[in-house]
Amino acid sequence: MIVGVRSSGGEAGRRSASGAGGGRDVRLLESLERLTDRDRLICRLLSEHRVLTTCQVADIGFSGVRRARMRLSELHQLGYVDRFRLRRTGTAEPWCWVLGPLGASLVAAERGVEVPDLPWRRGLTHELAGNERLAHLVGTNGFFSALIRSARQRAGCELQAWWSERRCAAEWGELVRPDGYGVWAERDATLPFLLEYDRGTEPLARLTAKLPGYAALASAAGHANWVLFRFGGPGREAAARRALAGSPVPVATAALRPGDAPDEAVWLPVGSSGPRRRLIELAWL
Numbered sequence: 001m002i003v004g005v006r007s008s009g010g011e012a013g014r015r016s017a018s019g020a021g022g023g024r025d026v027r028l029l030e031s032l033e034r035l036t037d038r039d040r041l042i043c044r045l046l047s048e049h050r051v052l053t054t055c056q057v058a059d060i061g062f063s064g065v066r067r068a069r070m071r072l073s074e075l076h077q078l079g080y081v082d083r084f085r086l087r088r089t090g091t092a093e094p095w096c097w098v099l100g101p102l103g104a105s106l107v108a109a110e111r112g113v114e115v116p117d118l119p120w121r122r123g124l125t126h127e128l129a130g131n132e133r134l135a136h137l138v139g140t141n142g143f144f145s146a147l148i149r150s151a152r153q154r155a156g157c158e159l160q161a162w163w164s165e166r167r168c169a170a171e172w173g174e175l176v177r178p179d180g181y182g183v184w185a186e187r188d189a190t191l192p193f194l195l196e197y198d199r200g201t202e203p204l205a206r207l208t209a210k211l212p213g214y215a216a217l218a219s220a221a222g223h224a225n226w227v228l229f230r231f232g233g234p235g236r237e238a239a240a241r242r243a244l245a246g247s248p249v250p251v252a253t254a255a256l257r258p259g260d261a262p263d264e265a266v267w268l269p270v271g272s273s274g275p276r277r278r279l280i281e282l283a284w285l
Contacts, residue, residue: 028105031078039071040110043080043103047118049141049164051128053094056142059149072097080106084129096138098125119166140165140179140197143230143262147184150263157263158185161192168194175220176213178227184263184279191283193226200236204243215248226282228267229253244270252282 058068079102163181178194218224231237
């Protein structure tokens, strides 16, 4: 389960859609019966998190990338999702998927609002394709989709919450703006955490400058959550750990490569020399 993505579904969704008006909503009504609960989940996640790659969608709900690609292509033909692909140095990048017109109508109907009330617009595909922070957004979403993949593969695990940077900013923007917030659960333990997804583009001073905001958030909330710094390589992680020493809130770091599972024994609390801990083990420290 992912908090905040449940469907109103069924007849209620159809009644909301019928009041929206326009040809787009006629097409929505005509195609609703072809949608699965997984299709609806994909649309809700794209509404909240803006963009997912084919591999990330596969992590979230498919047995493999090929099946995910086939279903996404069908949803694209129906108008529920849109897509773009970046090309760098002559190499085609994976497809990036965003919410399409019918997907926006579906999400609006489920929420009982109008499409203009959503953070969606027709030019979103082009805006994201040209956004200099796209790689950061895709990387952040990949972190959370990898946790969902782990939860699907192991009994007793669950990503109970996944907040976007945008939602975090709406909640805590005056204090701090993490790249995401999550709650990871295993068996009877839960770990709320705040994510800083580092791509090595910021000076280390910018990382340490975020710590007072996290301390202020902990004071306002009456408790401190772990702040997880994800780095792309061991060199950057080692330098950052020296800069983050003496943090007023609990901080753990990891150097993750593509395909690594963030719930495994990759986390090293700041101030500790080892061993590295599994994600849920941070809840016991």
